[in-house]
Amino acid sequence: MPSFGNVLVDPPLVLAPMAGITDHVYRLMLRRIGGVGLVTMEFISSEAISRGNARQMRKMVFSDEERPLSIQIYGSDAARMAAAADIVEELGPDVCDINMGCPANKVLKGCSGAALMGDLPLARDIVRKVKRRLTIPLTVKFRLGLDTARINFLDLGRMCEDEGVAAVAMHARTARQMYTGRADRDRIAELKTSLSIPVVGNGDVDSPADALEMFRQTGCDAVMIGRATMKNPWIFRQASDLLAGREAREATLEERRDLMLGHFRAIEAMAFEPKEAMHKLRTMTGWYTHGLPNGRALRVRISGLETPQDFRNAVSEFFEGLATVDAELIAVGA
Numbered sequence: 001m002p003s004f005g006n007v008l009v010d011p012p013l014v015l016a017p018m019a020g021i022t023d024h025v026y027r028l029m030l031r032r033i034g035g036v037g038l039v040t041m042e043f044i045s046s047e048a049i050s051r052g053n054a055r056q057m058r059k060m061v062f063s064d065e066e067r068p069l070s071i072q073i074y075g076s077d078a079a080r081m082a083a084a085a086d087i088v089e090e091l092g093p094d095v096c097d098i099n100m101g102c103p104a105n106k107v108l109k110g111c112s113g114a115a116l117m118g119d120l121p122l123a124r125d126i127v128r129k130v131k132r133r134l135t136i137p138l139t140v141k142f143r144l145g146l147d148t149a150r151i152n153f154l155d156l157g158r159m160c161e162d163e164g165v166a167a168v169a170m171h172a173r174t175a176r177q178m179y180t181g182r183a184d185r186d187r188i189a190e191l192k193t194s195l196s197i198p199v200v201g202n203g204d205v206d207s208p209a210d211a212l213e214m215f216r217q218t219g220c221d222a223v224m225i226g227r228a229t230m231k232n233p234w235i236f237r238q239a240s241d242l243l244a245g246r247e248a249r250e251a252t253l254e255e256r257r258d259l260m261l262g263h264f265r266a267i268e269a270m271a272f273e274p275k276e277a278m279h280k281l282r283t284m285t286g287w288y289t290h291g292l293p294n295g296r297a298l299r300v301r302i303s304g305l306e307t308p309q310d311f312r313n314a315v316s317e318f319f320e321g322l323a324t325v326d327a328e329l330i331a332v333g334a
């Protein structure tokens with residue numbers, strides 16, 4: 001099993017940071033399902049936290065049950081990033097990660113995220129200054145480069161290794177690509193053979209079997225999964241079963257229902273504004289009903305609902321309906 005510094009990542013499966021998604025409730029839900037070796041927070045602005053922004057500080061709430069946990073920070077000013085590292089260190093997560101891969105314009109304009117790949121001296125300065133403030137391991141997440149003409153992940157990876165970074169994660173697309181095309185896994189294999197620190201492979205893993213395929217194709221030390229966890233929150237448990245040579249089991253209807261209702265309750269309890277709770281509930285229902293028989297009917301119904309209680313009723317009734325259909329099918333021997 002890989003270790004990032006002194007942090008063992010077991011199983012070698014990592015939850016990708018996703019802004020607006022991988023909040024406290026989401027991370028806890030995946031932890032409780034099991035099979036994930038390290039969870040990552042959504043990215044945190046070093047500018048905002050070093051100025052004491054309450055909303056960003058609230059995002060950094062986590063509980064021991066989530067460990068090992070990584071907090072990801074981003075920014076373009078080395079002094080502010082160092083100040084943010086002090087705050088992270090004080091909060092006591094297991095790992096601190098620097099974002100050098102975010103392609104969003106808002107972040108690029110401030111020369112942070114993937115834009116740092118276009119300025120390696122600045123990237124080095126940030127890594128060095130942040131590292132100096134930390135006792136916990138530092139990791140860096142990046143892409144292939146800014147665009148196909150400026151692919152420089154090997155230089156960036158080597159710089160990270162020189163500066164004492166504990167592990168790197170690579171989403172194998174350029175920043176220009178955003179999420180189009182396919183992640184180029186050969187590049188992850190190249191990075192792995194060029195570095196001696198652990199390399200985490202990321203991009204387009206869409207099933208438990210594909211996670212194993214990522215290991216096989218790239219030789220990476222751990223696999224990071226993002227979007228696929230929304231449609232299948234059991235993906236880590238299933239992939240870890242496959243890694244251990246066990247069969248991967250599909251979630252039952254009861255498990256799906258309990259997960260949705262449990263997640264909804266947790267969102268309600270954590271949300272500071274009802275609007276925020278409703279927004280999250282709508283998004284989650286979209287994901288969780290994916291692949292369910294007649295899931296579209298539930299999505300349509302939910303789009304018109306006003307309160308979290310209405311949500312819960314709709315979900316309970318939907319699953320009761322599915323159970324009846326199941327029983328009827330069994331009765332007729334279908």
Ligand SMILES: Cc1cc2nc3c(=O)[nH]c(=O)nc-3n(C[C@H](O)[C@H](O)[C@H](O)COP(=O)(O)O)c2cc1C
Nearest residue numbers: 016017018019042043099171203204205225226227
């Ligand atoms: C909604 C969303 C938000 C994301 N936010 C972040 C982020 O805050 N920090 C980061 O490094 N990457 C972020 N990413 C990129 C993911 O961490 C990951 O690299 C990317 O989705 C590719 O992995 P996947 O194909 O398994 O989803 C985000 C991706 C999505 C879809």
